[in-house]
Amino acid sequence: QTQIDAWTQEVIDDFNNRDYQAIADRYADGSVTAEQLSENLSSIQDELGAYTGMGTTQYLNGTSNGRPYATDISQVSFENGEGEFRISFFDDGSLAAFYFLRS
Secondary structure, three states: OOHHHHHHHHHHHHHOOOOOHHHHHEEEEOOHHHHHHHHHHHHHHHHHHOEEEEEEEEEEEEEEEEEEEEEEEEEEEEEEEEEEEEEEEEOOEEEEEEEEEEE
């Protein structure tokens, strides 16, 4: 789990820095673009304000098309609200999925 924690922190840092290209580049299949991420996330980030920290974390494991992945589900806080990251990684550190849900 320490590797997943490190990868999760990298993706959260990219999110907080609005480095949508870095997140898009991590996708294993290239299915997500920086523009899509920006459209979906930037206004939410404007509303939530600065990142203030992480709360509880859960881990799940699954398989996608025969390929195992691990998911980190982290509760997070911002100046103006709460959220949840659901970030799934294949064993090479590439993204299987990235979701941010506003609480």
